Amino acid sequence: MxxxxxxxxxxxxxxxxxxxxxxxxxxxxxxxxxxxxxxxxxxxxxxxxxxxxxxxxxxxxxxxxxxxxxxxxxxxxxxxxxxxxxxVGSVLQDIDSQMVASVVEDEILFGLENFGAPRGEIENRIRDALATAGISELRKRSIRSLSGGQKQKVAIAAIMALLxxxxxxxxxxxxxxxxxxxxxxxxxxxxxxxxxxxxxxxxxxxxxxxxxxxxxxxxxxxxxxxxxxVSGVLQSADALEGIGVNIPRIATLARELRNRGLYGGAIPLNIEQAADMVRAAASGGGA
Ligand SMILES: Nc1ncnc2c1ncn2[C@@H]1O[C@H](COP(=O)(O)OP(=O)(O)OP(=O)(O)O)[C@@H](O)[C@H]1O
Ligand SMILES: [Mg+2]
Structure with missing residues (x-):
């Protein structure tokens, strides 16, 4: 294998x-x-x-x-x-318990020092990690002042710095x-x-x-x-509902249109595909 x-x-x-x-x-x-x-x-x-x-x-x-x-x-x-x-880097369910520093760049630095990253690499690693997480502009910010989404990205950046x-x-x-x-x-x-x-x-x-x-x-x-x-698992919509997983409404709609012979394509996984499905169904279906 x-x-x-x-x-x-x-x-x-x-x-x-x-x-x-x-x-x-x-x-x-x-x-x-x-x-x-x-x-x-x-x-x-x-x-x-x-x-x-x-x-x-x-x-x-x-x-x-x-x-x-x-x-x-x-x-x-x-x-x-x-x-x-x-x-393996992990982002825990309780993000606040994971944060140790008060400023964003220190949070990333802490992990790097903890894992013994070479001194000469630290600045580049911090810069790259912030860029990768799309939060370069948050580097000097206090973590307390960040929104929940920004904190998630700081946690992701701190992990990415460890490569x-x-x-x-x-x-x-x-x-x-x-x-x-x-x-x-x-x-x-x-x-x-x-x-x-x-x-x-x-x-x-x-x-x-x-x-x-x-x-x-x-x-x-x-x-x-x-x-x-993903699309294969969503085809098992009945099984998922039996398990207690809420399937996306778009998958339910696809199944409904299919049952009525109005749609024959794959389950849409984004807005564009959903629009295509609706168009196909509206124009008589079978697509
Ligand atoms: N530290 C622990 N000690 C003892 N039992 C635990 C511990 N953590 C989880 N369990 C039990 O193990 C089972 C699986 O729990 P787990 O937390 O992995 O489920 P989950 O799918 O993540 O649930 P949730 O959606 O609530 O986060 C549950 O019966 C839970 O009570
Ligand atoms: Mg859980």
């Missing part, structure tokens, strides 16, 4: 003291340069799956760990948290309005497309996720119940 950037094989995990598995027999690969979205109802194991990728399990949370997670060629169980941190191959984000837009949410995803797309970073993101805003992710993983009760290209 060809090695991916992330290779999880038959992984099960049960938190110490818990009576059931948080992850059950998960097998999942993400190729280099992939962009995977993870969805599923509360308690499905989405956050725990991100912990399997960044090594928080088994290194931080204790429990019964079966199977393996191989990240950029190294097995998480046998690796140190430092080795993992150089490969990881993978970035993992757990509900990065949870506190953000639709506009700020979109700009965070645009930043992720730039990391993915222009810098080849492999992106894994847990996200409740499913339409946004479907527009930006290349593949979707659907979790329920600790299991990976569906995984595939």
């Amino acid at each position: 060809a090695a991916g950037m992330i290779d999880i094989r038959r992984l099960s995990f049960r938190y110490s003291g818990s009576e059931s598995d948080a992850l059950r027999d998960i097998t999942l690969s993400v190729e280099e340069g992939g962009f995977l979205g993870i969805i599923g109802p509360g308690g499905a194991g989405k956050s725990t799956l991100t912990y399997a990728i960044n090594g928080v399990i088994p290194h931080h949370f204790r429990g019964d760990f079966y199977g393996e997670a191989v990240i950029d060629g190294i097995d998480t169980v046998g690796s140190s948290p430092q080795e993992l941190a150089m490969r 990881p191959k993978i970035i993992v984000l757990d509900e990065p837009t949870g506190e953000l309005d639709p506009r700020a949410s979109r700009t965070v995803f645009e930043t992720l797309r730039a990391l993915n497309r222009e810098h080849g970073i492999t992106v894994v993101v847990v996200e409740q805003k499913i339409m946004l996720l479907c527009e930006f992710a290349k593949r979707l993983a659907v979790m329920q009760g600790g299991r990976l119940v569906l995984e595939g290209e």
Whole structure:
């Protein structure tokens, strides 16, 4: 089997003291340069799956760990948290608990010093990371004065300065309005497309996720119940509704038009495609 950037094989995990598995027999690969979205109802194991990728399990949370997670060629169980941190950057669900400095550039500097980045490289790394996250103008700002969306981008910049191959984000837009949410995803797309970073993101805003992710993983009760290209996963709309995942209204509309013989194309994943679908349906369908 060809090695991916992330290779999880038959992984099960049960938190110490818990009576059931948080992850059950998960097998999942993400190729280099992939962009995977993870969805599923509360308690499905989405956050725990991100912990399997960044090594928080088994290194931080204790429990019964079966199977393996191989990240950029190294097995998480046998690796140190430092080795993992150089490969995988994580943005936590609670962004404020992640911030340590009071000024933006210091937040980035802190990570670089912590990981022993060469002195001569520090200035360039800070500048590049801010540019990559699209926040060069925020460099001297106090973090307290930033909006939620800007803080997310500072967290992303601080990670990018460490030059990881993978970035993992757990509900990065949870506190953000639709506009700020979109700009965070645009930043992720730039990391993915222009810098080849492999992106894994847990996200409740499913339409946004479907527009930006290349593949979707659907979790329920600790299991990976569906995984595939976005449009393929959306075709299983009935299954998703059964799981309690709110499918995008546009997918419901596509299905409805298809059932009436008014549309025969793929499920639209952005506004332009949605407009094309409506036009096709209005002009008699079948397209
Ligand atoms: N630190 C922990 N100790 C014990 N059990 C935990 C811990 N963290 C999560 N769990 C349990 O593991 C299961 C999966 O939780 P997880 O947080 O991964 O789900 P999730 O899909 O991220 O949920 P949410 O949508 O609420 O964020 C749940 O039953 C949860 O109660
Ligand atoms: Mg979670």
